[in-house]
Amino acid sequence: MKTKYLSSVLVIALCAGMSFGSFAQEKKKETVGETVDKTGKAIGKTATKVGNKTAEVTVKGGAKVVDQTYKGMMAPDGTNVYIDGKNRKYYINKKGAKIYLKASQIRKRP
Template sequence: MKQIRMLLVVAAMAIATSAAAQQRVDTAVKKAGDKAASTAVKGVANVKDKVYKGKEAPDGSVVFIDNKDKKYYIDKKGKKIYLKPSQIRDKKD
């Protein structure tokens, strides 16, 4: 009986360790995917849209101007975030 109980404890510990390792892998993959998406969208924006020189977004990133004269920046996940005029600030050098 003690051997069965010990075997169950070891199996439970192995499953818990495996789940924690999988969560770390999932987190790393998600971060890598977000970085790739952000880089790709920024590359397209640099070619397609104009950079608003001397200005920055609330998080300090580059502000782009699209063909409809709307200002936006690209967040860490690669999503375009459109800005109100009050959110755009002068760039700090």
């Protein structure tokens, strides 16, 4: 009697284990719409990064031609400081925007 009871418990445990194992191995397949959304977001992020870098390089190139570089000084983020025609000091951030500085924000280069 004990053997019969033990074997039936063992069979039930094996069946339960197989059913749980089959759930763990099931993979969720992406639909075409989800794949397109992920790709679209990735392209959008990359396009934003490229656009920001292009703007930064363009503005820095223009600043080197038109404005003076403040020698021996750096901005809070460690980049060059430029002086425009109105004697205002500024630096160019990662998005290509001119950020004007107060005198207290300009540091000497080490």
